[in-house]
Amino acid sequence: MNEVITARIRENPKYRELIARRGRYAWTLAGIVLVIFYGFAMTVAFSPATLGQPLAEGGFLTKGIVFIFFMFVFFWVLTAMYVRRANTEFDALTAELIAEAWKDEKK
């Protein structure tokens, strides 16, 4: 029984659509995090002085401090964006997909 349903889900074009859409979104967000974070790690490794510059002339708050704080906030916002879209749009598509696979069963 489960194999039949699984096979039907696989054949449904919406399944491909779900994988493609969610995969694209997830990898885009992951890419943003990785590029920003490893860009930062490279700056720490090869140009640490850049991060030590003050944000405003004569101030003590450095660019490096502000940038890490920005990463904390921004990465968390990306997390919230993903959860929101996955829990509404993608989950609705998934539910539709499974319901359609079962519906064929009853005919």
Add this chain to the structure above:
Amino acid sequence: MKALTRLSLALTGLLPALALAAGPAMEATQKQPLNIHAIGMFIVFVMMTMGITYWAASRTKTASDFYTAGGGITGFQNGLAIAGDYMSAATLLGLSAMTYGAGYDGYIYMICFFVGWPIILFLMAERLRNLGRFTFADITSYRLNQGQVRTMAAISSLTVVCFYLIAQMVGAGQLIKLLFGLDYNIAVVVVGILMMVYVTFGGMIATTWVQIIKACMLLAGGTLVMVLAFAQFDFSIETLLSKAVAAHKKGIKILAPGSLLADPITAISLSLGLMFGTAGLPHILMRFFTVSNAKEARKSVLYASGFVGFFFNVIAIMGVAAIIIVGTDAQFFEGGVVGGKIIGGGNMVAMHLAKAVGGNLLLGFLAAVAFATILAVVSGLALAGASAISHDLYARVIKKGQATEAAEIRVSKFATIGLGLVAILLGILFEKQNIAFMVGLAFGVAASANFPVLFLSMYWKGLTTRGALVGGYLGLFSAVFFVVCSKSVWVTVLGNAAPLFPYEQPALFSMPLAFLGAWLFSKLDSSDQGKAEIAAFEDQYVRAQTGFGAAGAAKH
């Protein structure tokens, strides 16, 4: 059940007695005077959690209850519990001390610890929930050879758990000696016994609630200290930083990357290890199976990363404020010499700060929180280790899936007691050991042995049993090998003249080895079994993507 009540009464009754017994030896060691506030508050915590364990024991009937709390934890609760699992005492004490000593480098460590979470959410959380049931080996062995892959997963899980346990137990012993004025060995035994009680009687339900309570205490205590300290600078970050620069012996250098990460290879290897190590820690992965579906699993990460990110920033401010408040106050230095040795060692900075801004009461509270933190993390670890033994090794490898549920739970309870005894023994043996490298090793092994195989099993169709075994074992042994040959073991522990491996962090080297091994040996695998495993990927993928056929929540 009666036995449990008796035991909890005995334990709570025992603590003050132990405290008194430890009294006479006090001046002989570095121990602090007996801290009544701390012990009192800790006893309240233990009694509360014992009550919960008693309640949880009555609800722990099936294997699913024991391993995953029946899958009935909500996303918010699980988010708090994950935060509780992730923020150990090393986080509170170690990172505040690092910020105190090195300034900006401490903040870099914090973002490294944080950044794994969004990645886990985007690439792993829903697949973990959809494919797994009790342990992460359920996922890696989903379409591969059960016996061999589970054996490997259990070995690397237990390796990670043991290194992490040593770090926590040694940390617990040292902390308690300093904070409570208890003897080191007694402290280690108390932690071990309490952990055994929580896990054997209450399983995942009790462990989860211990984590939740502890996470709330840690967040509240840390935030309170931070607010009281920050208030002295009128909540102005500029004022705080300018005074810290004036007070610190490194001056303006504390605001930029410093010597801790001077070497680029170390910086990148460390960030890789921390980022992907998080995604390979068995006790963290296990938490994804306690929620009812992928939706709740995603919410867990959202809440967990929110709490963790918030708390790291709290610790950063605590560390900087301590530079001024603790670093210029003679009462916190040995012999009253400002700039000399801090009383109780570098890790005590957060505790001294609590005393400076809130007196003995706040110090006592934060000390109790630190102890509770260790206890909770150790319980989560023990449960993860016990399930590797009972679910993977006993039920699937030895009994080939024929074990009854009751027998499986019984084995996991014995395994918990066994692990507790091992933890106590290792804690006593490794008293003088540097715990930082143990934590690094745990993360390094998790990133190199667990993460590559887990990731490939979910993402790469071509992975076969042969590839998974080669990749997993290669990652495990190379990570351990690199750490043993590094300066912190080869020179510091074994007393050799020069390290064989020039870097402290293994992940940059051992992770690619694991991926390469898994890829190469899967490609070379032309056996029929290998072909069948590749063919089984599509159906696994449907379940991973849609949750169809996933283990559901038990009714409660």
